[in-house]
Amino acid sequence: MRNYLKRVAISISVLINVILGGSSNQTFSARNKVWQKNNKPNLVWLIDLICGKDHCTECYAYWLIRNHKW
Numbered sequence: 001m002r003n004y005l006k007r008v009a010i011s012i013s014v015l016i017n018v019i020l021g022g023s024s025n026q027t028f029s030a031r032n033k034v035w036q037k038n039n040k041p042n043l044v045w046l047i048d049l050i051c052g053k054d055h056c057t058e059c060y061a062y063w064l065i066r067n068h069k070w
Contacts, residue, residue, distance in 0.1 A: 026063050033060035 013027040035042035
């Protein structure tokens, strides 16, 4: 059940990101990390506060590896 809920949460994050104009298969957390790296307004601090320390960094790294963007 826990894995299922995690996958649902990731799917919702990707959906929100795409609705807001983000890349396909990128979570909202990873997108916020990109914004932070580009010195744009972001919610990394809030997302990390809610989801755990370095959550956005981990999502960003995972997205880079999955999409061969490194």
